[in-house]
Amino acid sequence: MNINSLTTAEEKLMTVLWKLNSFYMKNVMEEHPEPKPHQNTVSTYLKILVEKGYLTTEKEGRIFKYSVVIPYEDYRSFVLRNFLKQFCNNSTEELIGLLEDEKMLQPQVVKSKVKPVSTPEKKKKKQRFKIADEILKSAKKKKKKKK
Template sequence: MNINSLTTAEEKLMTVLWKLDSFYMKNVMEDHPEPKPHQNTVSTYLKILVEKGFLSTSREGRIFKYKVVIPYEDYRRFLLRNFLTQFCNNSPEELLNLLQKEKILQPQSVKPIEKADVKPKKEKKKQRFKIAEEILKTGKKKKKKKK
């Protein structure tokens, strides 16, 4: 799925739309926090969001029913990957360092994450060697049987 970037205003509107999931224009106007934008403004943004692929429409008489196509979690992953690529050289470690420098993340809260990441990697390497050893042992046994 190809996801496009949203402007700040589009993101603010999408936060309302993600909660609604399937809606009419009147639902958007009711659920939008104060200060509420003009209905024409919301209508324009809905058209843009349809063009960008975030919403789909179905016509019910004279009005449109909208449905969210790109879930919030997918957009969040898209933003994180873009941020990693543009500002952290595609390095999660650099992101962690940045979060620590900005005092958003405390160093002690990173330690459990590092430990959790290291253990599975070591176990996977051991398992690979066990499989290789079994294959090599099996090959040696076959050669001994042939002699």
């Protein structure tokens, strides 16, 4: 699925639309926080969001019913990946460092959330120990049988 970037205004409107999921213009106007934009403004943004692929329309008589196409989780992932690429050289370590520098993340939280990465070397060592354990077990069994 190809996701296009949103302007700040489009993103603010989409936060309302993601909550509604399927809606009519009147629902948007009711749910939009104050200060409410003019209905023509919302209508223009809805048209743009349809063109960008965020919404679909279904005509019901003289009005349109809109439905969200791109889920919030997909958009959030898209924004995070773009941020990582643009501001952190595609490095999660740099992102975590930035969050710590900005006092947005405590080091102890990172330690509790990050799981150690299993490298191929560690896997080989585990396999070696597993093989060694099997050899030792079979040797112990042979000694017991001989007694």
